[in-house]
Amino acid sequence: MNWIVVNDEKEMAKAGADFLLSRIINKPELLLGLATGSTPVGMYRLMIEAYRKGEADFSRVRTYNLDEYYPILKSDVNSYVRFMRKNLFDHINIPRENTHLPNGEAKDGEAEAKAYEAMIAEVGYMDVQLLGIGQNGHIGFNEPDDKLCVNTHVTALTENTVAANARFFDSPDCVPKHALTMGIGTIMKAKEILLLANGKNKHAAIEALKDDTVTTAIPATLLKLHPNVTIVCDKAAFEG
Ligand code: F6R
Numbered sequence: 001m002n003w004i005v006v007n008d009e010k011e012m013a014k015a016g017a018d019f020l021l022s023r024i025i026n027k028p029e030l031l032l033g034l035a036t037g038s039t040p041v042g043m044y045r046l047m048i049e050a051y052r053k054g055e056a057d058f059s060r061v062r063t064y065n066l067d068e069y070y071p072i073l074k075s076d077v078n079s080y081v082r083f084m085r086k087n088l089f090d091h092i093n094i095p096r097e098n099t100h101l102p103n104g105e106a107k108d109g110e111a112e113a114k115a116y117e118a119m120i121a122e123v124g125y126m127d128v129q130l131l132g133i134g135q136n137g138h139i140g141f142n143e144p145d146d147k148l149c150v151n152t153h154v155t156a157l158t159e160n161t162v163a164a165n166a167r168f169f170d171s172p173d174c175v176p177k178h179a180l181t182m183g184i185g186t187i188m189k190a191k192e193i194l195l196l197a198n199g200k201n202k203h204a205a206i207e208a209l210k211d212d213t214v215t216t217a218i219p220a221t222l223l224k225l226h227p228n229v230t231i232v233c234d235k236a237a238f239e240g
Contacts, residue, residue, distance in 0.1 A: 001209065001223070002230040005238045008200045015232045016130075021047065021056050023128050023192070029060040033129035033182070034088075035140075036065065036080045039196050040130060041087055048091040054114030056076055058094040064120055065101040066131070066140040067181035070112075070154055072104035079104055102152065102180035109154040113180055117152035120186060129190035133197050136160045137205040137218030141181035146215045150185030154178055163176050184219060188226055195223065197233040203240035206233055 006012050024030050034040075047203070050056040068080045076082065081101045089099050100119065106112035120126070131139050136158065142148055143158045156178055157165075166172040187193070197206050205220060209231065214221040223229050 003238075004230065006232065008234050008236075009042060012196055012198050012232050012234050013040075013046055016194065017050065019194055019230065019232070020130065021050055024056060024058070024061055027127060028057060029062070031123055031125070031127045031215055032061055032063045033126040033187070033190055034063050034064040034065045034084065034202035035130050035132045036067075036083045036087075037132045039132040039198060043196065044088040047162065048088065057094070058092045060098075061094055062098045062123070063089075063094065063100065064126065064182075065099075066129075066187070067179050068102040068104040068177035070102070070104050070106075070109050070178045070180045070212065073102075074105055076104075078174075104180065106180075109178070109180060113152040113154055117160065117183070117186060120152070120182070125186070126190035128192045128194060129187055131187070131193060131220075131223075133171045133202060133205050133220050134161055134197060135164060135201050135205060135226055136182045137208055137220045138225070138229045139184075139195075139220045140187060141179040143182050143188075144219060144220045146216060147226040148216050148219055148222070149183040151183040152181065152186055153183055155181055184222055188222070190226075191228065193223060193226055193229045195220070195229065195233075196229045197231070199234070200240060202237040206231075206237045207240070212219070215220040 072079045102116045162175045208218045
């Protein structure tokens with residue numbers, strides 16, 4: 001794992017944006033796996049700025065998001081598809097048809113999961129996968145468990161994750177209890193992985209990435225088996 005430890009969230013956003021923009025310059029038709037949540041918001045802002053300054057072209061990039069709540073209406077303010085439009089897609093020149101998220105409105109979640117995995121398999125999996133990390137070490141919505149799913153699937157969110165995400169909703173009762181998420185295998189088949197983390201509350205999860213062990217109880221530890229992972233984290237996440 002390549003570690004880049006920076007001072008604060010601002011520097012994390014800059015290092016993350018530089019990383020992704022350099023990959024897009026090298027390969028304009030990049031297959032890019034994206035994440036939602038608070039962590040990448042500053043980085044997305046810098047990517048938008050780069051586009052506005054004429055330094056970045058997203059016209060050939062294809063994006064595939066890690067996950068989406070299930071079930072959820074696309075029009076719901078908390079849907080990840082709305083999040084992505086608001087925080088990135090509506091402000092850059094990526095054609096809407098090049099952006100993909102699991103469909104939270106699908107009638108049959110399992111069938112949607114299979115179709116999403118098949119679509120990603122068809123393009124040959126991601127060139128670069130962006131990840132945040134849960135306080136409990138989840139990646140995507142692959143929550144700590146005895147067994148983890150390889151492929152895209154419907155998953156129940158843990159209490160910890162529902163509580164962490166409640167800040168975006170009117171009350172914890174409104175947080176969806178399920179999600180569609182890429183599996184650990186879908187993520188691990190990316191050629192390159194960029195994980196961002198900031199803040200003290202991510203320290204325990206980041207600490208677990210430093211030693212030489214893997215456990216499904218902290219799903220992010222499985223990234224140690226991947227040959228090309230870069231972690232950009234701030235001091236608070238790294239040192240606690
Ligand atoms: C989001 C995702 C999640 C988040 C994680 C951290 O698409 O897959 O794994 O990356 O829950 O969330 P934040 O960034 O809000 O702390």
